[in-house]
Amino acid sequence: MRQVMNIFLNIGRNPLHFLRSPVDIYVSIAKKKSVHTNHCLYQIPQKMGISLQDLVKRLQCLAPLNLAESWDNVGLLVEPHSDKTIDSVLLTIDLTEDVVNEAINVGAQLIISYHPNIFKPLKSVTQSAWKERIIIQCIKNGIAIFSPHTTWDAMENGVNDWLASVFEPATTKPILPNTENSNVGMGRYVTLNPGSSLKKLIKDIKTKIGVSFLRIGLGKGKNFDDTIQTVAVCAGSGASVLNGVKADLYLTGEMLHHDVLDATQNGISVILCNHSDSERGFLKTVKNILSDQVLTVSVSSVDKDCLTTV
């Protein structure tokens, strides 16, 4: 009981400490469950898992929900059970029916879908629309859904810091800092030290994101050998954060034609790498943060950007 109490006492102090506290319990139970047979002197038990409520608290320690943009819809979106133990989590950027089937196949009890699968208010939950069928399938199979979306964009070492980390060595700060904590906020303004040619940065971005093609709008009067000193970065759809920011280069997932035209006519080069490809790589970081002896965390193998270059 003392160990269980310690878990709760650690909430809000150190999410990683809280994350690892159940290990002691796991180890002690593993020892109690050990059996002696002719073939195996020490039987490894199945993972204990943790309650959905505790896992949600852990996710909120990692990225508080009040970091979300006001228009967003984040947090626990589907809760089939209130008392189910979770030992397997599937991470995805978009929640499609293929991803739900994958979650069923791997035995996940929670899907963390970066983009919220419920955004506009639902008027029905029927079999006639794919987003509604997803909710039905998840509830039927006891799978909860949590969406962090812009809380992960804003958090320190979140999606935008992951994307901005392609530019190193550099100093990085939020473009639109949070009023209470200037280390978190939307977008990242990167000052490279030293600067680097656009040609080299294109190569680095492809490697970091794991894509073969990027779209680039060259700033007026600029060329690929020019030195880039400053970059404004925004994962996903960046125009609302990037428009009007003075930088040598914009890096984002997608922008409308007229926003790209405006930037390039002002001498700013723009690199677009597909909306979700600018976000997906961060899931590996989350997998490493959440995985431990009580929780198996995997990244979806079927989740991918819906656009491809041919």
Ligand SMILES: [Zn+2]
């Ligand atoms: Zn997005």
